[in-house]
Amino acid sequence: MAKFAAKLGEIDLSGIRKLFEAAGSDAINLGLGQPDFETPRHVREAAKRAIDAGFTGYTHGKGILKLREAIRQKFLRNNGFEVGVEDIIVTSGASEALHIALEALINPGDGVLIPDPGFVSYFTLTKIAGGIPKSLKLDENFRLDPDTLAEEIQPNDRVLILNSPSNPTGKVQNRADIRAYTEIAKDYGLTIISDEVYEELIYEGSHVSPASFTEDVVTINAVSKTYSMTGWRLGYMGAPPDYIEEMLKVHQYIQACASSISQFAALEALTGPQDCVSSMRDEFKARRDLLVGGLNRLGFEFPIPEGAFYLFLKVEDEMAFVSKLLENGVVTTPGSSFGRNGRGYVRLSYATSGADIERALKIIEEVWVRDR
Ligand SMILES: Cc1ncc(COP(=O)(O)O)c(C=O)c1O
Known part of the structure; x- marks a missing residue:
């Protein structure tokens, strides 16, 4: 055996x-x-203050309320969509958010559509969740053509992963394309997982969140890349309440909560000087x-x-x-x-x-x- x-x-x-x-x-x-x-120094200082003030225990499973409120406002202000503080989970990096989203959405044999080339974890986490990663071919400019997406969808496909700006291509998908992906996803009953960790690192074009167009989206972000905080392991996700309820089950048992100290650091990162x-x-x-x-x-x-x-x-x-x-x-x-x-x-x-x-x-x- x-x-x-x-x-x-x-x-x-x-x-x-x-x-x-x-x-x-x-x-x-x-x-x-x-x-x-x-x-940044002010973020490091906030973490030290949290330690000295004794914020070193478990927090609410979804994360401390003040941080979720800051994330709620950020989604509304920068990303054009509204969720309640109850519809947010603070995670151990975007990595955990990707993991719990896929665990919550995928049954064995379900297809997950992934832009290829794409971030290596999408393929692996799909397999860990029992799903089948399906490559979406990009054009020579690394654009995902909406027609290609529509042609590739099979009846067992359940999730579409989007990542703009993209690791590894550096491509920023434009508004019209993002809107088209959301329409296709809706037509075929796919949930979008939108990985937006590079949102603030754009030099040409602008960031567009799929959740500003449609409901069935799990939006994932982190302080990792934006504030140079990769080792703090602090990410977050926003989604409709039924999604959060299921993802929380996975989060609660594999993680309990994100690091309390990192949550205070992230609160300072999101609400302090930018x-x-x-x-x-x-x-x-x-x-x-x-x-x-x-x-x-x-x-x-x-x-x-x-x-x-x-x-x-x-x-x-x-x-x-x-x-x-x-x-x-x-x-x-x-x-x-x-x-x-x-x-x-x-x-x-x-x-x-x-x-x-x-x-x-x-x-x-x-x-x-x-x-x-
Ligand atoms: C596209 C993308 N998503 C997610 C992650 C993971 O982010 P975190 O460090 O917050 O888990 C990375 C890290 O390289 C990434 O490139």
Whole structure:
């Protein structure tokens, strides 16, 4: 008899982690999926105050009321939809929110439609929930064409995952397309899970939440990327009451509640001064421009990323590119880590300093471009 669950047989530990482990400590890291800034000081101070004031016990399962109120207002102000404080769950990062949403929605064998290339967790969490991940092909500009979506839907499909701005492509889907996805989802009875963790990191275009058009949406966000708080493990989700009731069952038993200290930090992040967000955004934009300009000068052509902090680059031989650069001290991520349609690409993260981006460009020129 097998010792471990068969569903895990198909799951590999993240390819991205493996690459980090193979790289030396002085490597230039274009593999990172997190901002390289410190968490803003006022947020750190709020966490210290919470510890000193003794806010170190379990909280309400859905999260402290003040934080849920701040999230409610944020959804209304920035995302154009209304939920009550009861319709919000604070989670351990967006990761937990994705997990409990899929656990609550999927029966064994149900299909989950996932833009491919897409964030690696969507495929894996779908399998853990017993569902079947189904790749949605993107066009050459990484746009999900609404007609492609409509053509791909099968009777057993239950969920559509959207992620704009996207990891790994940096694509920001436009308002008309988002509206079209919501209409299609409605016609076919699909629930949308909208992962909006890169909402504040947009350089071209603007953010549109599917929940501003339709009801059957689980909207997921986090303070992780917006406030450089990945290690605090603090995310949140808003959805109609019947969804929340079911997702809370999973949350209550796998997590109880999100970290009390991180909840106070997140409250300060969401309600305190927001200039830290715009200065991080400005810095990412400057780095994006540096990387885009450098790669163009080396003769690469690619859709210019509009958001997040990734550039998805087509290369002749993905694994040769990744290993050649790794041998020369630059970490990148193979596109195939993000689904089968990511094959033939590499993801370059610009969550690293401008000086490192320039050094990396030089190395790409020396060990890749000159050899071709
Ligand atoms: C698209 C996307 N969603 C969710 C997450 C996970 O976010 P968190 O750290 O809040 O769990 C990431 C992290 O890389 C991501 O890129």
